[in-house]
Amino acid sequence: xxxxxxxxxxxxxxxxxxxxxxxxxxxxxxxxxxxxxxxxxxxxxxxxxxxxxxxxxxxxxxxxxxxxxxxxxxxxxxxxxxxxxxxxxxxxxxxxxxxxxxxxxxxxxxxxxxxxxxxxxxxxxxxxxxxxxxxxxxxxxxxxxxxxxxxxx
Numbered sequence: 001x002x003x004x005x006x007x008x009x010x011x012x013x014x015x016x017x018x019x020x021x022x023x024x025x026x027x028x029x030x031x032x033x034x035x036x037x038x039x040x041x042x043x044x045x046x047x048x049x050x051x052x053x054x055x056x057x058x059x060x061x062x063x064x065x066x067x068x069x070x071x072x073x074x075x076x077x078x079x080x081x082x083x084x085x086x087x088x089x090x091x092x093x094x095x096x097x098x099x100x101x102x103x104x105x106x107x108x109x110x111x112x113x114x115x116x117x118x119x120x121x122x123x124x125x126x127x128x129x130x131x132x133x134x135x136x137x138x139x140x141x142x143x144x145x146x147x148x149x150x151x152x153x
Contacts, residue, residue: 045058052110
């Protein structure tokens with residue numbers, strides 16, 4: 001996978017999360033991941049199609065997910081109900097949409113699919129033979145991991 005496919009997601013994730021959460025976002029080291037199992041309780045998946053195809057996974061603990069939607073919606077969420085689920089799906093949607101604009105500007109026009117959520121730690125989400133380029137993000141409401149699985153179409 002080309003690093004130029006990942007950089008738009010790094011930029012978009014920081015922009016969107018800093019805007020929505022009102023605080024600075026720290027990025028950890030970029031690394032490869034080959035495991036098909038989710039390591040966190042909540043994972044939002046958004047597909048990408050076009051000159052670049054694949055998917056992006058946004059993985060976090062339930063506590064972080066609740067913190068994100070509480071901050072975004074200006075109300076405290078105690079359980080990961082339908083509204084909280086919708087909020088986390090929308091976070092994945094907005095980040096991936098912004099990254100899609102950046103990809104298009106770099107010569108890789110693409111579209112995104114509606115988000116889907118996987119709830120449950122240890123769930124298998126296989127990307128078959130495609131490696132995941134992963135970068136962790138630390139916010140003041142918790143950590144999340146962005147896993148980018150893209151290839152030139």
